[in-house]
Every structure is written in C-alpha cells, then in structure tokens.
Amino acid sequence: MATIKDVAREANVSIATVSRVLNNDETLLVMEETRERILTIAKKLNYTPNRRKKSKSTNTRDATAAATIGILMWATKEDETNDPFFMSIREGIEKQCAELQVEIAKIVRLKTNIEYDLNDLDAVIVIGRIDPAEVESVFADSSRIVYVNDSPDPLQYDSVIVDLEEATANVLKYFTSLGHNRIGFIAGQEYIQKFRTKEVFHEESRLKAYERYMKDNGLYNQNDLYIGDWTTVSSYELMKEAIRKGDLPTAFFIASDSMAIGAIRALHEGGKSVPGDVAVISVNDIELAAFMTPPLTTVKIYSEQIGRTAVNLLIEKLHGRDIPLKVVVPTKLIVRGSCGGAAN
Template identity: 40%
Template sequence: MVTIKEIAKAVGVSSATVSRVLNYDPALSISPAKRQAIIETAEALNYETPRNRNKATTQTAPSLLTKLVIVHFLEPSDEIADPYYIGVRLGIETRCRDLRTEIVKVFHSDALPEAGLLSGASGIIVIGKHSDHEIAWLRQHARHLVFADFDPKDDALDSVFSDVELATMKILDGLKATGYHRIGFIGSHEKLNDSVQRFAEKRCAAYIDWQRRNGTFEPDLLALADCSTGQSLRLETGYRLAHELLALSERPDVIVTSNDNMAIGAYRALQEAGLSIPNDIAVVSFNDIPVAQFLTPPLTTVRIHSEHIGETAVDLLLERLSGRSYGKQVRIATELIWRASCRKPQ
C-alpha cells in the first residue's frame, strides 16, 4: 500500500506538501511543475486515499468498461491550478480503479483527439465545455459518450452536472434576505464555438437576470474577464477584477465570485486596500475547495460535489454498456455553506 511518505521521497518534497497537493490546496506555494510531479507520481504508484482503501472493491461489470478516454477542455497547467477540476477527474479515476479500467487522458490542444484513440475505447468522458464542432466529432468517433460538468442541451446525450444558475439564485436570495443591497459580481465571459459570448456564462447570466427582476441591476457592478481558457478564473484574475470594483465611487457591500480561486484573489485585493471582510465588503463564491474553510475569515461558498460528478459519469457509461439506449441527464445538487465571510440569514 503506497503511502504519502513514499510519494514525498520519490518527488523530493515533504509529506506535508504531498498531503496539501493531493487535497487540492491552492494556497500552497509550489511550482506548477512540482505540483504536477506529485499528482503524476501518486497516480503512477496507484496511491489511494484512506477513504478509498476502506471501501470494498466493487466489480460492477468489470469486463464492460475495459478502456476509458478522458477528454478535458483544459490544458494540464490550467487543471492543476483549479482544484475543482482535479476533483472531477479524480472522481472518474477512483471509480475506474475500482473497475480495473485502463484510462487514457487527452487534455486540451488546438487539434482534435486522434480518431483511432476514441474508436478503440469502450467509452469517453468529456470534461467541461466543448464547441458544437468538437461535440459532433466526438459523437462520430465514440462508441459511448458522457459529458461531465457540462450539459450540451441535447437530450440524446448523457451528461452529469450541477445547476450553477440555481445555485447563483440561492446565493443572491440569501444575500438579499441578509440585508445586502449592492451586490458586485466577478467572473468571465464565455468562449464557445470560437466566439466570445458576452454575459453568457451561466453564473453571470443568472446574476444579471436576478438583478433585473429585482430592479437593482447596475452594469458597473459587473467585473468580467474575456476568457479564452480556464486561466480567466484564476487567483490573479480575481485580484485584478476586485480592484476594478474597489475603484467605483460607490463600492459594493458584497462581492460574488465565479469560483474560490477568484475569491482568494479578491481577498488579497481587499486586504491590501485595508478593508475588512465582511465588515467593509463581504465575499461569497462557488466550489468549496478544501482551502476555503481555512481562509481568514472562512469563505462562504457553494459546495459543488466535483468527485461525485466524475463518479456518476462513469456510472452513466456503465449503464450504456449494459444496454441503456436512451439519453440521460443527471443533476447533482449543490449546497450553500455559510461561513464568516458574510452575514448569515436568520
């Protein structure tokens, strides 16, 4: 049984560093190359968390899913910077390890995946947003196809996702009930089908819709990045966009960010400006990555069960391989975790 200590020795870092990387701690000061080396070493040595060691190994139709291809919308460096998407992939890999399934990973590039690689696999799981052209290509060459953390809006396709629009409404309703009035938003535009779609990202669109229905929409309270890859949702982007909101003549009294990485960047901008969280400006976010509860103050955020999304994607493939002939879409519920970064409704 491989231990954290053995992984640390192989990579040349401390056991504490390995533990923090494998628990997706983005606050850890470590180079992307070293972080990737730890993750890849753990995978190569078949490291299992204590939780998974204690689970009985399941053998649900082990002969059906013999080879799985994961097609990711991010590049490796972008995925390593985002603990949420690492969670989705590890959920897939944990389930496949139980099934003794071979996994091939294909990360984002300018070229489409090799057709022979796709057609030779039992099934394909696609992580994240993909264009209509990419989806058509994947459908043409895949035996069975499941989308994880993306709903292509085609009920013939299998997909598993969380409803971030509904989660955004939960956040905004809660903030309104708590007495917040000027609610700022930090996020990004959406790039799909080779064009930037302004205000189309689901959390952003839900924010605008909610503000308009409540008669409180102010365009100046939107701070958005023009996205091309997942880099638009990183810590440094949240830091920069928070400065844009702080430059307003009338600042927001609470900021909602599209993910916890951006919230961490916003924390730094607020603290450098000498502002108190939540007394001067509150912060709320999405994903509930492990470090969120250890920020000062702990971050209020929407818990999205990334590992369960990955596990469910594998289960949908198994259903297809067992004979299901119709499309199936699964929505994984979110949970709003109230912490000290904002007031909590009574």
C-alpha cells in the same frame, strides 16, 4: 494474457495510477522510482492495453471488466492547479474506474495535444464545454459520450451537471436576507471550446442568473459587474478596479473560490474588511476555502461525485441503456465567516 489489474497488483499501486503512467499523464504526481517500476512490470508481463472493437454486449461483468475509456478535457495541468474543480472531477472519474476495474486508456488535454483519435476506445467522458461536433470528429459513437459540466443536447447525450443558475439565485436571496442591496459580481468569460478554430462565446449560467435576479428585484447596476478570466490574478485585478472606482457594493458574489482568493487579497490590501465592509460568497468549496481569513462562504459543488456519476452513466450505456440521461447534482451553501451570516 496480463491485465492492467495484474500490473497494478505486482507494482503495488492502483489501477488508475498504472493507467496514467502508461498514458504519460503529466498531472500525475508519482515518484520516478514508482513510474519506472510500473513500466518495467508492464513490459515484463507483456501488458498491452485492450483496444477491442466496441460491442453492444449486455453482459454486465464482461462489458465492465473489458471496457476502456478516455477522458477528453480542455484544462491543462496549470489550469487544474489554478482551479481544483476540474482536477477533483478527473480524480472522481479515476477513483470510480479503479473501483470498477475500468481502464482509462487515454487522457487527452486539448490545449497540449494536436493530433488524437479516440475511436479505439469504448466510451469517452468530456470534461468542460467542448463543441460536440469537434468531439465526434475524434470519437464517432455519440451514444457512448458523457458530458460533464455541460449538457449540449439532453436528447442525444448523457450529461452530469450542476444547476448553477439555481445556486446563484440562492446566493443572491441569502445576501438580500442579510440586508444587502448592492451586490457586485465577478466571473470569467465562458466559451465553447473548439479543437482547431477559435472558441465561441457562451453566456455563463451564473452571469445569466445574476442579471435576471438583480433586474427582477430592481437591484441591477451594470457598474457592479466585472468579467475577466477564471484566474486568481484576474479577480485580484478586477477587485482592485472596483476599489479604485469607490462606492463599493456591500457584497460580492464571485464565480469560483480560486477567484475569491484574489478578490479578498485585493480587499485586504485596499484596507477593506471582509465581511465588515464587503461580504463575499463564492462557488466550489475547495479545501482551502475553510482555512482562509476569514473562512470563505461558498456554494459546495460535489465535484468528485460528478466524476463518479459520469463513469456510472458510461457503464450503463455499455450495458445497453439507450435512453440518454441528464443528472443534476445538487449544491449546498456553506456559510462561513466571509459573508457575515451565521455559520453552518
């Protein structure tokens, strides 16, 4: 019987590419000729994705080689383009699966999929903050779910997260060490996503940490807080609003690099220099950050490693681990020109 590895070998592509083509992943950038070649070879080899019943096998080689997993995420293709953070996590999952010869049988994007059932899979990785009750309505085995960028219940589910509260506190400490006492904050609204009903508001961890630090140090000013959505355009408009108010803070902590791009554009258009008039630090360290004008100081999140770690946790579960694990991936402040500090 043909395997996904056989199809990949004959098509001269990766296992991840075969899986994404066969599952009609719209985010995959591949030539039409390559797509057609994969489909033709899969048909010629009579390849059918494995949909075996889930077992509790402890045989490491068998459990890994035969495993089929799904990715459940809220982000659309456009969302990933606007904020590469989630794209990098997904790519980390795909790379690790390819290396371990684990098949990604389904990638479900909740904004574009209405009906879905994942119970024919061995395990599921959930990217983003999605209501666990909703997830278990489409994949019943909660012991084989790993949450990424969220930890809804560490006593029940595996999860891989970043301590954004600690990262935020470190950014604010760094700003104050540079002499800034007026520090503004720009972020998006955070929600717990649901499938068929309205999402539920969730307090964003960076906002929580910002308010706590500023209040504890007698620096909090409600007027320096700006909340919109997680887009470059939203941050651009929020910074324009701050400029119109006058009396700008001397520094801004911005919750993502993509948002920082919009905010810095607004500052430049408003005749404000960065970091001369306003210092800026953000989060993620996307590839573009180092090439901005000025280069962007940012908290590096190892997003690809987050995705790889999620796969490793799933494989451990398939091999019989019963105790849920919560992995906290560290961050690092990358100092560049936008904050006025000495570059790393």
